[in-house]
Amino acid sequence: MTFSKWFSSFTWFKALVILTLSLSIFFRFINLDQKVYTVDEVRGILRIEGYTSQEFTDQVYNGKIISNQEIQRYQYPSLEKSFSDTVKALAGNPEHPPLYYLISRFWIEWLDHPVGARVLSALVSLFIFPTLYWLCIELFESPLSGWIAIALVAVSPFYLMLAQEARQYSLWTVFILISSASLLRGLRTLSRNSWIIYTAAIALGLYTHLFFVFVLLTHGLYVLLTEKLKSKPTIFYLIASFCGCITFTPWVWVILSSSSRVKTTTSWVASFKIGLFKRFTYWQANLSSIFSDFNDPKINQLVSFVFLILVLYAIYFLCRHAPKKVWLFVLLLIGITALAQIIPDLIWGGRRSILSRYLVPSYLGVHLAVAYLFTQQLFRVQAKVSQQRLWRSIFAVLLSVGIMSCAASAQAKDWWKGSSSINLQVTPLINQAPQPLIISDSNLTFILPLSYLLKPETQFQLFERSRLEEQNFQTELKNSVQKFKYVFLYSPSKQLLQLLEQMNQPSDYKTTVVVGQSQWFQDRNYLYRIQLNSAVDN
Numbered sequence: 001m002t003f004s005k006w007f008s009s010f011t012w013f014k015a016l017v018i019l020t021l022s023l024s025i026f027f028r029f030i031n032l033d034q035k036v037y038t039v040d041e042v043r044g045i046l047r048i049e050g051y052t053s054q055e056f057t058d059q060v061y062n063g064k065i066i067s068n069q070e071i072q073r074y075q076y077p078s079l080e081k082s083f084s085d086t087v088k089a090l091a092g093n094p095e096h097p098p099l100y101y102l103i104s105r106f107w108i109e110w111l112d113h114p115v116g117a118r119v120l121s122a123l124v125s126l127f128i129f130p131t132l133y134w135l136c137i138e139l140f141e142s143p144l145s146g147w148i149a150i151a152l153v154a155v156s157p158f159y160l161m162l163a164q165e166a167r168q169y170s171l172w173t174v175f176i177l178i179s180s181a182s183l184l185r186g187l188r189t190l191s192r193n194s195w196i197i198y199t200a201a202i203a204l205g206l207y208t209h210l211f212f213v214f215v216l217l218t219h220g221l222y223v224l225l226t227e228k229l230k231s232k233p234t235i236f237y238l239i240a241s242f243c244g245c246i247t248f249t250p251w252v253w254v255i256l257s258s259s260s261r262v263k264t265t266t267s268w269v270a271s272f273k274i275g276l277f278k279r280f281t282y283w284q285a286n287l288s289s290i291f292s293d294f295n296d297p298k299i300n301q302l303v304s305f306v307f308l309i310l311v312l313y314a315i316y317f318l319c320r321h322a323p324k325k326v327w328l329f330v331l332l333l334i335g336i337t338a339l340a341q342i343i344p345d346l347i348w349g350g351r352r353s354i355l356s357r358y359l360v361p362s363y364l365g366v367h368l369a370v371a372y373l374f375t376q377q378l379f380r381v382q383a384k385v386s387q388q389r390l391w392r393s394i395f396a397v398l399l400s401v402g403i404m405s406c407a408a409s410a411q412a413k414d415w416w417k418g419s420s421s422i423n424l425q426v427t428p429l430i431n432q433a434p435q436p437l438i439i440s441d442s443n444l445t446f447i448l449p450l451s452y453l454l455k456p457e458t459q460f461q462l463f464e465r466s467r468l469e470e471q472n473f474q475t476e477l478k479n480s481v482q483k484f485k486y487v488f489l490y491s492p493s494k495q496l497l498q499l500l501e502q503m504n505q506p507s508d509y510k511t512t513v514v515v516g517q518s519q520w521f522q523d524r525n526y527l528y529r530i531q532l533n534s535a536v537d538n
Contacts, residue, residue: 013378016399017151021129023403024154027410028122028163033115036414036423037452039445041166044096045075045114046448048105050085052092056444061464063476065437068458071451077109094255095262099207100168117166125163125170128153131177132364138184139326140372144379148395149371155402157409158290158356158363164410168208169357175205176215176361180333183219186240187226187233195240202244207251214337215361216241222332226325270344272351279345282354284308289356290363292401294408303401311366314373322372330372334365425515426490426527427453433486439477439530441465442491450490459484468495478503481530488514489528500530 037045046056051074060066060074086105090098100120107116129150136146153159162169179201186194205212220241227234255262274282288304315334319327337360341353352358377391414421430436431454438454440447441463451460461480463473477499481487489496489511500511515527 013147016396017147020151020154020399020403023406024160025126027160027406028125029119030410031413032118032122032164033113034413035164036421037114037449038165038415039449041117042075042448043445044101044104044166045108045117046444047089047093048086048101048108048117049074049076049078050081050083050089052089053444057464060444060460061441061462063461063463063473065480066460066462067456068451068454068460069456071447071460075114075448075451077112091254092258092261093265094251094258095210095266096168097207097210097251099204100171104166114166118164121166121170122163124174125159127174128159128170128177131174131181135177135181135184136368136371138181138188139329139368140322140375142375145371145375148374148378149367151399152291152367152371152374152402155399155406156290156367157293157402157405160406160409161415162357162360165415167357169360172205172209172212173360173364175201175208175212176364179205179215179219180329183222183237184329186236187223190232190236195236199240199244202241203247206245206248211337211340211358211361214340215333216245217340218332218336218361221336222329225328269352269355270348270350273349276346279354286354286356286359287311287363287366290366291398292405294405295412311370314366314369317373317376318369321376326372330365330368332365333368334362337361422515422526423450423453426450429514429527430458430488431455433488435459435484436486436488437461437480437484438488438490439463439480439492439496440490441468441493441496446491463496465493465495468499474499474503487530489530491526492528 043053046053056074060071083102083105086102087098090096090101104117104120107120108114110116111119132149132153133143133146136142136149140146159170159173162173179198182194182198182201185191186198202212202216205215219237223234223237227237284304285300288300288307291307291310292300292303294300315331318330322330337358338353341355341358344350345353356363374391374395378388378395414424427450430438435457437459438450439461447460447462461476463477467473481500481503489500492500497511511528511530513525513527514529515525
């Protein structure tokens with residue numbers, strides 16, 4: 001069946017794809033400036049603007065009272081920080097390659113708002129659709145598979161989340177698709193342009209995310225298993241991959257020169273212990289989230305088993321019916337990245353395999369397998385009419401569930417899998433108080449997201465945790481508690497609470513928990529109200 005015949009015959013499918021694409025574009029850009037900023041976003045924006053974490057701490061965490069506007073200044077373009085300052089700040093945390101963040105600087109300056117980084121992610125995510133279509137053409141030699149894959153990815157709540165967040169994952173996804181498609185085309189046609197594109201995609205992919213190395217490993221194994229060692233395709237691949245990788249050596253040097261800092265800043269990934277059953281529950285939930293996510297544990301748990309069966313059957317169907325070069329590529333794309341996260345977690349512990357954003361290549365492989373399944377079941381000439389109707393219904397239900405998930409996610413102000421949503425509980429209580437003061441010794445990655453939601457007249461008094469025992473800090477703390485009527489403790493450490501208890505006299509003041517524990521940090525209360533006993537606010 002030619003593409004023109006398909007396009008004229010299956011009007012229902014054409015309308016469905018157009019609808020999903022239109023809704024997907026709408027969902028990507030709606031409420032971009034309304035969502036709570038995550039700890040990772042504000043940290044990235046801080047570096048984009050040319051500030052280091054230490055610089056922010058030195059200037060702000062000094063016990064002096066500072067306005068919310070002054071804290072927000074570190075998230076906006078500033079004449080005092082140049083492009084070279086951005087490069088230096090990014091080099092201080094080389095575990096995140098700089099490409100996305102350097103581009104984001106221009107977008108933030110152009111829009112004069114941190115939301116520019118999110119706009120960039122949303123725009124970049126639109127390139128996923130044509131590059132995914134290209135990969136399906138090269139892999140399956142079928143326009144139908146390409147359109148079905150586009151429809152599935154367009155209504156995936158997982159890719160929507162990546163598209164709305166000011167981080168590099170949408171850009172990484174695009175380079176995964178471009179490099180894979182250009183590799184397959186280069187192996188098939190030996191065209192020079194394909195290998196040039198592949199070389200560029202490798203270089204840009206590495207400068208976007210370090211885990212692009214797993215994509216390179218996938219490609220290398222695929223060439224090794226499908227091509228002769230001394231054949232022209234293999235030689236061209238080796239030349240292109242070498243040229244692409246050699247461009248990354250400057251950043252490799254930056255990583256090696258800051259290896260101790262990289263180890264420290266990434267240690268949180270390895271410091272996580274859970275049982276195998278609980279880990280499997282996370283894996284299953286994350287896999288389900290690429291098709292559906294309603295932020296309801298009961299509903300998600302119910303449908304996750306259904307999606308697991310669908311994915312396993314799609315992989316089985318692919319291996320049984322597709323040529324070896326097709327199913328081998330998909331299996332390697334799924335397996336290499338997944339195993340690179342799962343095996344270290346099982347041996348040493350960690351949370352690599354339960355962080356869905358690290359598994360983008362694997363989830364792309366899953367979508368390719370599912371797209372192939374639906375292509376064969378919906379449009380195979382030999383298929384029975386009743387069978388086609390059944391799979392047409394399944395496909396329609398799958399897209400409908402995805403659309404509803406994306407609609408709910410796009411309108412939500414919080415990130416369903418993020419810890420910053422606690423701020424939505426905190427800020428209404430603070431904003432209703434006239435001229436409030438917030439005292440905290442919490443990390444900047446909690447303070448900066450909070451600052452986006454507070455009114456401008458809010459005041460902060462921030463203390464560096466390691467210096468709480470200094471006498472001048474204690475004096476500043478006691479004076480501020482006596483000076484302001486509406487004083488709140490935000491995410492205080494045990495040391496700060498103990499210090500306040502030591503300072504507290506029966507006639508002075510008392511602290512009251514007004515917002516309880518977060519589901520992410522069960523041992524931490526997030527907001528306390530400090531009240532003078534002589535003027536308790538009823």
